[in-house]
Amino acid sequence: MMRSGVGRLLSALRRSPMLLAGVLMVLAFVSVGVLAPWIAPHDPRADSGISYQSPSREHLLGTNDGGADIFSRLVWGSRTTLQVAVLATALILVIGLAVGLTAGLRGGLVDTVLMRIVDIFLALPVIPLLLFVAALAERSLALSILMIGLFTWPQTARIVRSQTLTLRSRGYVANARGFGAGPFYVVTRHLVPTLGPIIGANLVFVAGVAVTTEAALSFLGLGDPAAVSWGAEINRALMSRQISFGTLWLSWLVPFGLALTLAILGFTLIGVALEPWSNPRWRRSQR
């Protein structure tokens, strides 16, 4: 029984509250990010004149050390996170697909060499490398995204490769080739449709990892200094001398921590819920 991907997704949503919760969290985060200019009441960088204001009707979460409206920074921060999630994931998808498909389809020496490279990349610790590069280069959001992409693709490549191998051995790829189909045709008509769900589930995880890494990087003070970012704001709150007084931490640090937690939790929930649905081995063993 082959139903369309959308139909399966909808019925999966109805069956799994975990998936539903995850999708709602990610949707909320995405829509705040997209609609930031209309939601945020203030310019996130504008100095209102008074630092460390308590929450009020004018400033829902008060103001930070620079006198900027914390709520507006929270809203705009989701846009930065969204950019990282989308762009880094796209980069990872492109590299992972290219390497994984090449290795899986070509096989032989090409496969061996590519997989050795994947192994080496998997063994490299990402955060120290990013720190090292960020310390030396001009810091920008584009650099963060590029670096996250360049160091997070190997897992996707490996999944794509192993799935390509199993698909290839099923015979219909060889059949199509036998009927004269070119490699491009095989990839677009046979491989990508069957790989779709598996890669989709993997990408949700990857997006979560990208968001976490960017947040950690800007928390360590190595993100784009000009960007309004959740991780950087948590760091800023933590470094502020005023943070231990009164309830400032509740209106400043906690909202950013919570926003980040919910966004990442959303990705995790979707990933966990999709796992049995997307893993072919698993699907077989359950039916």
Add this chain to the structure above:
Amino acid sequence: MRRQGAVADPVITPEADVGLEASQVLGARPSRRQSKWVTIGSYVVTVFLLITFNFALPRLMPGDPIDAMMALSATTVLNDDTRGALEQYYNLDVPLPRQYLSYLTGLGRGDLGVSIVSNRPVTEELGKRVGWSLLLLLSASAIAMLIGIPLGIHSGWKRGKGVDRSLLGFFLAVQNLPIFILGSVVFILFIAKWDLFPYGSATTPLSDYHGLSEVADIIRHLALPALLMSFDFVTYEYLVMRSAMVGELGSDYLLGGRAKGLSERHLKYRYAGRNALLPVVTVIGLQFSLAIGAGLIIIEGIFSYPGVGGYMLGAVGTRDYPAMQGAFLVLTVGVVTTNLVVDLLYHRLDPRVAT
């Protein structure tokens, strides 16, 4: 079911109802069944790449290292003599291949250069800190084992029951939460607001503790960072222990043991628990290497714990290149070496992989 040539992906036991193999959770390592020598060869190449990267990156960046160094203080203007002397001091006046060669021979002697900020050998500075980092990692690992393994055994044994479902739900939900959020909140509450724990070093400076009171002092400084780091460890140890335990549930030897009249407790811990322990051993090792690569920098940064991770962060902040490079090398080589040890241990421990 498994086809030749398609063995690169982790093996998922049909019983594992969340599909969480150790290797899957931690990024598809290290279930690749490859020969020991390939593993070691890969390791050597990786270490060599890291060393080369460490050498090349600062030199590849636009601009001159001396300028970058001097950018720290806007008031310093170099005349040509001083610049020449500095270039000579940092060995920048010879061709690149010779610089690389002397960098390598220096490494061989354990020479990591001199810190710009403290003006002392980086090797000496790092030497003082490696011990504290190891103490932090080991104690966090021990705490995590004491919590994660029994919980995983219990949860797997009670698969599908209320206990299992709530534990599993909790750990699945928190598995990807960034440690720095919890760390920041803990820091603000326990240190900044309530002042319950000391902060900023591993011992009380200028104190005169001996014997037990010295140990107590060290534990007071260690407590919060170690607990936080163990939180990072516990999740995966639990998830993998549980999944391995579930894999043992239907085994014949359990049926045999029951028929013999062994107690449930005995079967649970001595039989199934012991058999399910192997993947967890791997996870403990991998967690260790992950923590060297990430947790150490973040947690030591938050609590100003005097380890290698915090040192690297500080060096990045002050643009102290030799210190930064030294710490980078220690951390990254630490990570890949731990990975190697885990891989080799895995070969030794698992009779199916042992050749």
